[in-house]
Amino acid sequence: MNYNTEILTADSSSIRKAAGLIKNGEVVGMPTETVYGLAANALDESAVAKIFIAKGRPQDNPLIVHISCMEMLDGLVTAVPETAVKCAERFWPGPLTMILPKTEKIPSATSAGLDTVGIRMPSNKTARALIDACGLPLAAPSANLSGSPSPTSALHVYDDMNGRIPCILDDGRCAVGVESTVISFEDDAVRLLRPGFISVSDLKEVTENVIVDKGVLDAVSQNAVVASPGMKYKHYSPNADVIIIDGSLDSFRKYVSENSGGNTWCMTFSESDLSGIDCPSVVYGSSDKEQARRIFDALRELDKNGADKVFARCPQKAGVGLAVYNRLLRAAGFQVIRL
Ligand code: AMP
Numbered sequence: 001m002n003y004n005t006e007i008l009t010a011d012s013s014s015i016r017k018a019a020g021l022i023k024n025g026e027v028v029g030m031p032t033e034t035v036y037g038l039a040a041n042a043l044d045e046s047a048v049a050k051i052f053i054a055k056g057r058p059q060d061n062p063l064i065v066h067i068s069c070m071e072m073l074d075g076l077v078t079a080v081p082e083t084a085v086k087c088a089e090r091f092w093p094g095p096l097t098m099i100l101p102k103t104e105k106i107p108s109a110t111s112a113g114l115d116t117v118g119i120r121m122p123s124n125k126t127a128r129a130l131i132d133a134c135g136l137p138l139a140a141p142s143a144n145l146s147g148s149p150s151p152t153s154a155l156h157v158y159d160d161m162n163g164r165i166p167c168i169l170d171d172g173r174c175a176v177g178v179e180s181t182v183i184s185f186e187d188d189a190v191r192l193l194r195p196g197f198i199s200v201s202d203l204k205e206v207t208e209n210v211i212v213d214k215g216v217l218d219a220v221s222q223n224a225v226v227a228s229p230g231m232k233y234k235h236y237s238p239n240a241d242v243i244i245i246d247g248s249l250d251s252f253r254k255y256v257s258e259n260s261g262g263n264t265w266c267m268t269f270s271e272s273d274l275s276g277i278d279c280p281s282v283v284y285g286s287s288d289k290e291q292a293r294r295i296f297d298a299l300r301e302l303d304k305n306g307a308d309k310v311f312a313r314c315p316q317k318a319g320v321g322l323a324v325y326n327r328l329l330r331a332a333g334f335q336v337i338r339l
């Protein structure tokens with residue numbers, strides 16, 4: 001692993017070049033509407049192994065497989081439940097991953113030994129063009145070093161992957177900013193394994209029966225049996241010690257003024273949250289969608305500023321906010337102060 005990593009503006013010639021690399025068993029940085037991914041041929045065990053090495057990803061954490069059309073699903077999965085067909089019609093292309101029973105065609109390196117595979121059809125045009133140009137399903141986890149905040153720009157990918165991959169397709173900032181919603185199917189119920197832009201109420205338009213898995217909001221131990229292996233791992237963490245402050249703006253202001261000092265920073269909804277209080281802050285937005293777009297960039301910026309401790313205003317926990325809260329909880333190692 002010692003590449004001269006290039007950042008290429010995502011146009012037709014760079015997409016062709018990236019597709020050539022992927023068909024040759026390499027890994028490239030791919031934009032999607034959620035976050036940037038590290039894409040490789042999902043059907044090639046040794047290409048997939050390179051993803052795990054580039055990220056330093058635990059071997060038992062499976063990869064999501066990206067397709068560009070429904071025909072590509074043929075041969076990858078053994079069954080598609082009726083609810084999954086409805087979800088595909090309603091939400092694909094888009095930020096939804098469905099866990100389905102896999103065929104032999106998906107190597108066990110991709111599914112981390114599970115007999116299921118997560119499938120997604122992204123809506124980002126570059127991602128779709130790249131999959132089309134490869135004519136292959138692409139395995140692609142988020143393009144960060146394992147444990148770090150996910151990348152939402154090509155520069156974020158470069159910061160983590162410089163030297164580890166040959167190129168990154170630059171398609172600007174990600175429109176959504178948090179990873180896909182991950183669901184599995186049980187009879188006619190949908191189980192939410194990871195919240196994302198497709199919210200619980202969106203899923204309820206397809207079926208009333210949506211179960212939010214316990215792992216979405218609760219910490220799970222390293223040796224627990226979980227519905228989705230990714231739930232076990234430390235995620236999205238900056239170097240700073242992040243603490244979520246769950247309470248009103250007044251109580252947040254009071255807490256910060258009494259407890260800040262040293263190299264403490266805040267993550268706030270707006271500039272005015274801390275007016276008159278002497279503590280530096282990074283703003284991550286006031287609406288759920290804006291917070292989703294900016295959360296990872298904010299966490300990376302706090303690291304760049306050398307923050308030791310971060311007091312973060314708690315996002316609302318509904319809609320896309322559930323995804324923001326889920327990511328922030330993990331970045332904070334589940335440290336929440338309720339005021
Ligand atoms: P990432 O691609 O890094 O955003 O992570 C993918 C997420 O999807 C992880 O939390 C995985 O554990 C989860 N995932 C992928 N495939 C499966 C599967 N077959 N069953 C359950 N969870 C999965």
Ligand code: MG
Nearest residue numbers: 141142150179
């Ligand atoms: Mg990830």
